[in-house]
Every structure is written in C-alpha cells, then in structure tokens.
Amino acid sequence: MGRKVGIEVSIAISEAVKLANADVVAAYPITPQTHIVEHLAELVASGELDAEYIPVESEHSAMSACLGAAATGARAFTATAGQGLELMHEVLYVASSMQLPVVMVVANRALSAPINVWGDHSDMMAVRDTGWVQIVVENGQEAVDNVLCAFCIGEDKRVLLPVMVHIDGFHLTHVVEPIVLPDQADVDDFIPPNEYPLPLDPARPVTMGSFGPPVIYPEIKKRQDVVLRESKEVILENWQRFGEAFGRYYHPVEQYRAEGAKTLLMTMGSTSETAMDAVDRMRDQGMSVGLLKLRLWRPFPFEELLQAVRDADLLVVVDRAISFGGPAGPFCSEVKAALYNQDKKPKVMGFVAGLGGRDIPVGGFEAMVHRGMEIAEKGGGEILETYGVRE
Amino acid sequence: MSTSDEELTWREIEVGAIFTVPGTTADYQTGDWRSQAPSYNFDRCIKCGICQLYCPEGCVGQDEDGYFIADLYWCKGCGICARECPTGVITMVEETE
C-alpha cells in the first residue's frame, strides 16, 4: 500500500511521475518548480525512470515538446510556474484544442512586475480559459495522489485533455512533509496504458492541427467545451477509483466543518490548511463558520458548489490573485456568477490576500470572516477588499 | 472526413479535430482558378518529364502513349511547364468561358 516517507513535496511529485512511468519529460528551470524537474533529471540519469528528458530552451518549447510527444502517443510531463506558465500561454490553448493529454504540475507563483518568485494564484487564474483540466491541491500527499490521477483523467478516451495539477509555490514545493508514496505495482494497476487513439504514425497518416475557417471553427470550439465539461464524470470516477485503491478520496468541493454553517470561507490551495485552523477557532467561539476548499477549478463544479452552499447565508471567498479593474478576484467572480441565477443564494464577499507569497495567518482568515459579516450586515465595503495590505 | 465542412455538426468532429483520411485535397478542384491552360504539340515531345517535375500542383501525369499532360481538374495555369519545356511542346492559351 506504499511507504510513508518524510520528503520534500517537489521530490515526491517527481517520484509520482516516475511511478506513472512517463515516457517524455521536457523541462525548463523556473523557481519554485525547479526541484521537480531536477529530481526527474536525476531519476532519468540513474535509470530509475526510462524516459527521454528534453532540457528545452524555454517553457514555450517545454510545452511544445510535450505536445509533439503526446501527439506521437507518449506519456508526457512537464512542470512550470508563474512567468513560465505565461510564456506557454498560447501553447496551452492548442494542447486542449488538439486534445493532447499532457500532465503538468504548476507551482503557483506571482507574476511580474515586480519580479517575485513566491506563491500566489495569478498564473493559475491567467490560464483558466485555456481548456485544461485544473486540479488544485493543498498539501504534498494530495499533490502526489492527483498527479497519478491526472494521467488517468487526461488519457481517458472520453477526455483526452491536458491536466494541470496546481501546487502553491514554496508553501508546498519547498516543504518536507510525511507523504505516502504508493507501491509501483498498485500504481501500475491504477493507471491504464496510454493509448492515444490517433497518434502520428506512418502506418496511418493523420493530419493534426489543421486550419479552421469560420465555417467550422465554432463547431470545433463547442465540441471542446462539451468534452471539458463532461470530463467531470471521468474525474469523479477516477477519484473514486483512487479512493478505493489507496484509501484517500477527493471531491470537487472539499468541505471542512461546513455542515449547517451559516458562513462559509472559501479557499483554494495551501492556505486552506491555515483556514481550517481559523475555522476551528471560530467554531470554538461558537460561530457558525465552515470551510469550502475548491479542488476542481476546471471544469468548474457548479452542481457541487450549489449543493455545498445551500444552507449558508454568507460566503467569504479568498482570492490569491487580482483581476485588475475587474469585479473581484477571479475565484470570487466565478463563485458569484455560478450562484447569480439561483433563487436562494448566499451573499458573497470577496477578499484578495496572500499576493506574492505574503502569508495569511490564522487570524487573517478570522479577520476576513468578521469583515465579510460586517459588510454583509451593514453594507458598504470596497469594490476590491484586500486583506493584509498596508494602507 | 471528406464530408462537406458546411454540413458537419460539432458531434461529428473527430478527436482533436484530427483528419484521418490522407490527401483529401485531391477532391478539391483548383482548376477553376485558371485563366490560361496548357496546349500541347506532342510532335516535339521527348517525354523528358520536365513539366511534371516542375509543376507546383503535381498535376502532370502521363497518358497511355507516355506523353506528359496536365490534369485540368487541378492545373491553375501558371505556365511553368510551358516556360520550362526544353522543346517547346507547350503553349499557354487563354481560357474561354
């Protein structure tokens, strides 16, 4: 059933890629993702992972090489962060449109300028419309488990889409945690062989990536959207299968002491662990506060969200990214949009916090909940409410 | 996948919009772009095949007597064959309606 080891999360992720037996790894160094690709290079150099390691000259080429590999039928992996993800941006759209199931770990990082290597969700939010499956995790174990699931989800014939697993830069990438690394035999049973249906193969010549004029472009885009939406069933199926095989279960919207709570904090990623402590404290003070942690960012889990908030009066959504000049943080905006047409819906208060690696302490979540309750009750509040920014 | 693109619904599109049938442009008529067509005087033809070699369309084939001749379904009438023919077999003549 695996072995529990004290291991840096980045190293554990590389071990998961080894367990998944990737064929091609294309990588370019960028903090805070570097430990992942460094360790993968070591695993290839030592022969522990039989893969071609392509030390590309940019992230744009890292993603491109992965697409070439996936189109040939290989299992391809890369990792990046922040500016690297932005440099890949246009390639990301093509990956999903051409249905090439690459798996990528994104060590979420703030975007320049000023240059900042620490974690926030600016990079993840900037790529939310690129058509990838996006899974967000809050600790090392979840990262390992979801990298394994990502291969199953992406390569499933009903999906054939690229998958990002988002881990917060530094808060996850550089910490040592006790993590269960599954046994190879169990992983082999769990991940089916990658059988891309129409690979580049001289025996059966295909044309990939054709020119799509107006007469066909909308049909191709509609199909792509439907495939991504319907991938949720396959994601749920694989999380269930993973749970049965390894005993750890994942859900699109994770709940913590949320049952019956009148106020729900909503978070994504590593800060969720701090938010849980905040919820414990507030519960101890007799407040009716719970926590929702969004695990599945794309496809967005509309049904699960509605179900999770049905008893709440107030949602306090914490974004680690700004939508400059926009309605709120991107996470908050989407939650609001998802609820807008519901007859019975909670009020939604959004906060932006934790930019560029700034810590959000336990008290910070408490403060945001109190401020959210205050605005909800009395009205007012800023268009963009921030927490922890010096005035 | 050689159905007319105006008829395809989103449900009929292949994984990744990939085409599985090779070389389907062969069904596409580019001959109607033409304003002039090659005309042949095979008396001078040495069957060297230069016209076939230099055709950007790859539309020059051989008839049963071995003479090289452009398939007007694809021939766009560029006149390269006429210009390059070493023995002056080909002249380009204006197309008439």
Place this chain on the structure above:
Amino acid sequence: MQNYTVFVPRLVPKKEPFAPGHRACIGCGEALAVRLACKAFPPNTIVANATGCMEVISSQYPMTAWRVPWIHVLFENTAAIASGIEAALKAMARKGLRPDDGTKVVAMGGDGGTSDIGLQALSGALERGHDLLYICFDNEAYMNTGIQRSSATPFGASTTTSPSGIKSIGQKTWKKNMAAIAAAHDIPYVATASHSYPHDLMAKVAKGIAVPGPAYIHILSVCPTGWRSAPDLSIRLGRLAVETGVFPLYEIEDGEYKMSLELPKLRPVEDYLNLQGRFRHLSEDTIKEIQERVVAEYERIKEKTG
C-alpha cells in the same frame, strides 16, 4: 547539372506525399519545393509544420494535402514540436510501446517561422542534437500575412513593411544568413537548395534525413505574389538566384563546405533583380552595392570550400 536535370526526371519517385488540390497561389515555388522535398522522404516520415503559407494552403478543414502524418501547432515552436516527436519515438521504441521502425522526423517552416519567431526553438533543437531534419522554405517575407519584411528579406526589396519611397530603398538590412547560423551549432549537415534544381534538392533532403542528428536545409522558394514576378518565371528565377550568386547552392557536411554547382562566372544580379517588381525601384547605385555584396559573399563561401 542542367543537362542532368533534363534527362532523368523519369527516375524521380512518382509518389506524391503532398497531394494536388492544395490552395497555393498560381506558380508557387514553395509548394513545388515542398512537393519535391516530400518525394525524397523515406516511407516512415512524420512532418511538423509551422504556421505559414504551407500550413494554410494544405490543411483547410476538412481537407488535407498530406499523405504523411503531419502536425501543425503554432508559428514559432515547430522545432520544439519535432523535438518532442523525436524523443517520443525514441522512448516508445525503447520501452516497446511502438515498433522501432526507423521513423524519421522532418520539421518545416517559412523564413519568418525559422529566422525570426522560431529561431530560438530551432537553435534549441539543433543544439540538443535531436535526430531530425529542419527545412526552411524561404520566400523572403511574411507572404501569408501580406508580404511583410522578415530578417530573410533581401536588401533593397520593397515589402509592405519595408516599402520603397523617397526616403527608403525598401529593406534596409542584408538577408540573415540562416545556413551559417545553423552551421554554427556544429550539426552534421547543413545545405542550401532550390526548387529549380530538383535533383539536388531531393538528394539533399534525403541526405539530411539519413544523417544521424540534426540537419538543416534552407530552400529558396520563389513567391510570384510577394516578389511581383510572373508565375511562369518561378523556376527561371530560382535558377537565376543561383547563377547570379545571390543564392549559392552548397553543403556543409561535418563542417566541410562544398559547392553543389560549379559556376565559372556569375551572371550580373540585374538578370535576377529585373524580373521582380519588388526590386523595380532600385537605383543603379543600389544595384551596384548589391552586386558587390553578392560577389563578396559568394567568394567568402567559395573560400570555405577550400
């Protein structure tokens, strides 16, 4: 060499991996160059194609001119796509996931996709030593978007973004020497070729594919639309580019330069320039400047052939 061309066309492979019905302009030299290159492919060849004329004219949904496995992804990343394909073939053959059938990888792009926006990815692929052939089909401007200048546009050429005018001679810079840039990566094979010398072109493509490691071939491809030349002159213009020394044909094998064609005497550049509208505005002085540069460059390459 020209005599040779006359008498052996019948020995050229009949196969047409690049099918007719493509939508290239009338008299397109690049479509011809692609067609000829494809004839030289071994049976197991995968093509990665950059955005540009050839991608647009060959793959309009739902039709394809390709009879070989073909992929287009973006403009600037084709060498990286090809790198991924090559790596996948290697890994999958080693792991028994796909037969070890000697499948070859050819990447192709235009001069913009190669010498401008795709240069970084190309340099990476050449430097890493992937076993692939990269072919640049150089029509000397961004023709697909409407004849904008690239770094491969020749000095003096008028394009839509280097127009000639009272204060402009047209393109103010000399053509970027891509073959030399490729050769600077110390790759085993670099060559220049022209569609007007089909046997030479096909032999070079075959060699570039066969040689282990990266190979680069730069093919001058006449564009009647962008060069403002008569469509029927495409072959003649390709030949004149070579005979004037404007575009010398040579190979660089393991660093050794070799001229592909012995030219006892170069023709004057006017023979080449005068047939093209893009050079129509050039003054005698500018033509003289071009003539001197062409001769000097030609001599420089010839010297390298020792």
